Amino acid sequence: MLNTLPDLHRSFAEQLKLKLQSDSRIHSLLAGGSFIHGGVYQYSDLDFVVVIDPLYYDEIMAQRMAFAGTLGHLLHAFTGEHVGEPRLLICLFGPELLHVDLKFITLDMLTQRVEEPAVLFTRDNDALKRQLAKFCAHWPNMTPEWFESRAWIWLHYAVVKLGRGELFEALGMLSFFREQVLGPMLFRRANLPQRGVRRIEALGIDPDGLLTSTLATHDRHSVGI
Template identity: 60%
Template sequence: MTSTLPPYHAAFLDKARGILSTDLRIHTLLAGGSMIHGGMDELSDLDLVVVVEEDSYTEVLASRMEMARRLGPLLSAFTGEHVGEPRLLICLYGPELLHIDLKFVTMSDLDRLVERPIVLWSRDKVAVEARLDRAEISWPNLDPDWFEARAWIWLHYGAARALRGELFEAISMLAFFRDQVLGPMLHRRAGRPQRGVRRVEAYRLDETGQLAATVARHDFGSVKASLVAAIELYLKLRADEPPRSEMKGMPQALFDFLRHEVDNTARL
């Protein structure tokens, strides 16, 4: 398994297996992310799932920072509430830098998954593999109505901030829009799981440069052009799988709104 990994990643996993296997509270160590999707290289993170015995879960969760320190030279770590996953401990090891995600779960959590992990070590690998075989595995792809309900509100927000002269905020919204809407829809067009803008370049999802055109400089004209490019790309991607109903008046109302630039940007 680890022979196909970059040496530093392989060494970390070997050490983690050795340490966790001596802790009777730990049942299984799983891996997801690049180790199952492919593309693992020396710049990749390691996405690890630590399966904890049910009666020890509260104890392990309370001491997970100490457990992370035992696995290697931990520089910093924090929990994943910002991504809606408080079970996650996001770690940076060093001085040779390595990002590790440690998610702590119980066996019952393996019944519903977004991807099938691989088993790196287990006290009962046969039972774990059987449970994974029975699991409901579904990537959380979003439907066309989800995109349509949000796209125009987010684009209007970016346009309003640009017209007010808050260019950094408008640029931030464009980045957010790429990650939440355009990237997932490009993955959808390619028949891939929706993963924001992850690996857009590797999978050549923007060979026409339409997504790149939504990246703005700190300049009103550039921000406006990027907003227009975002609108146009969204319309093209929306046509692949149209929503049940399209927002009334769009995109014309947003194009009209952007024409306010003469009055509202005179102070820039």
């Protein structure tokens, strides 16, 4: 699996795997994101799930920054409260820049997941398989009713901002609307997991350029069309 990655990504993943294999506190190393959604290429980030022995979970969680610092030249890192995931550590490594997400969990926490991970290593394959088999991954797709109940309120909010002359706010709202409504609806139409506006160009699911028609410049007329 790792031998298909770009050199930078492969080198980091291999070093991470070796380091965690030598740490008896680590139960398993799993991968998600681009590993399982169309492959990793030059501009991809890396998404890892570090499964920790429950006896050492609090210890490692308290030392996450230092832990990440042992994995390479860590430039900066912060936790993922802004995306509702405080167990996540979002890292930037260098000198050749690489974005790496590390989520720290215990085996019991694997029951709630949005995708089936790739297993890079585990100390107990049977226990991992049993835990993964308890629940199926559930991607958080939204229903037509969800879109309907929100779309008009969000659009009205954008119109109000335009009316006030707050063009940056209106432009931001249009971007938000593409990510939360229009993009996911295009994915829904294509019977694909709803992923905002991710890879819409590569997937070719907007052949009529509907999203492009919502792009605007910092101009009242452009925003209001």
